[in-house]
Amino acid sequence: MPPSRSRLLLPALMLAACAFGQDPQLSQFYAAPMYLNPALTGNTNQDRLALNYRLQWPAIGPGYKTYAVAYDHRSTDLNSGFGGMVMHDRAGTQGLSFTQMAFNYSYEARLNRRQAIRGGLRAAYTLRTMDWGNMLFADQVIRENAQTSVEPLLLQSISYFDFSAGVLYYSEQLWGGISVNHLNQPQQSLFLEGDARLPMRTSVHAGYRFPVDGQPFRSSKTLMTLAAHYKAQEKWDQLDLGGYVDHNGVSFGLWYRGIPGLKAYEPGQPNDEAAVLLLGYETPYQLQVAYSYDVTISKLTMKSGGAHEISVIYEWPKHGKNRKYRSIPCPKF
Numbered sequence: 001m002p003p004s005r006s007r008l009l010l011p012a013l014m015l016a017a018c019a020f021g022q023d024p025q026l027s028q029f030y031a032a033p034m035y036l037n038p039a040l041t042g043n044t045n046q047d048r049l050a051l052n053y054r055l056q057w058p059a060i061g062p063g064y065k066t067y068a069v070a071y072d073h074r075s076t077d078l079n080s081g082f083g084g085m086v087m088h089d090r091a092g093t094q095g096l097s098f099t100q101m102a103f104n105y106s107y108e109a110r111l112n113r114r115q116a117i118r119g120g121l122r123a124a125y126t127l128r129t130m131d132w133g134n135m136l137f138a139d140q141v142i143r144e145n146a147q148t149s150v151e152p153l154l155l156q157s158i159s160y161f162d163f164s165a166g167v168l169y170y171s172e173q174l175w176g177g178i179s180v181n182h183l184n185q186p187q188q189s190l191f192l193e194g195d196a197r198l199p200m201r202t203s204v205h206a207g208y209r210f211p212v213d214g215q216p217f218r219s220s221k222t223l224m225t226l227a228a229h230y231k232a233q234e235k236w237d238q239l240d241l242g243g244y245v246d247h248n249g250v251s252f253g254l255w256y257r258g259i260p261g262l263k264a265y266e267p268g269q270p271n272d273e274a275a276v277l278l279l280g281y282e283t284p285y286q287l288q289v290a291y292s293y294d295v296t297i298s299k300l301t302m303k304s305g306g307a308h309e310i311s312v313i314y315e316w317p318k319h320g321k322n323r324k325y326r327s328i329p330c331p332k333f
Helices: 002-020 138-142
Strands: 047-056 064-075 078-093 096-110 113-127 155-170 174-181 201-212 222-233 238-247 250-258 274-282 287-296 309-317
Touching: 096 201, 113 174
Parallel strands: none
Antiparallel strands: 047 064, 047 309, 064 078, 078 096, 096 113, 113 155, 155 174, 174 201, 201 222, 222 238, 238 250, 250 274, 274 287, 287 309
């Protein structure tokens, strides 16, 4: 394909991404708890710092890059969690990106000593930007490579407020929750008079953790976690399904992403995306590090380069101050 035609295709692809506004996704979804569900804010003994990095499809240009840093605090006296998060995502060669700064709050209502319900809210400010400088539009080619386009006025950036909410039930071994993002469906069009509302995204997630070494749950050194994460945004949906084994601080797992045989959006296009391999380690000092790799199983194939993801989580202190209850859900990866 000649370079000029390639450049002509890029604006259409980027504008489609703007219009549909699908959010970044993380294979290690439990390693970004405040992004997954605001009700998970402060579901720690005391304090937590989380770092996430994802590089998707590096063999296709620069790929898609996502960075996130989050900090949250558990206030036992207030039965509440408080947290802040910054996420930056950049897609493709033309600088389509967004930066989001968010504040999370959660409240916990105990059902008994080992069961609780948590509710959470997130208020975020988002800046979305686009670099139009290197793009060539069809009208410029028609007018003998004119320097400027006569397309409707394009914006370099747009900002908006974004609100989300979630709820979570958990016991010592079982948890399940739902979160709804973009409740206000903010305007995100990069056309001056355009209309591209960010559609709501629903996330349903659940997990169950149990010993596999024949020991009681609390004294077991080998635990297995089965977990599922279903997410839907407009007509697109996906299911992450899998599990991991944790033995003496070392974790390894396998996930599948897609909905086989269901909801193919076009004939011959199955809803399959990736198989995810994970390896993690938790030090005796509450530092967790995990790496995962997405093996592309869609028609895009491994020519995409798959996806690399790294998460680092540090929690402190080891024994939280004034802890009233022992059961705090802590799905790690």
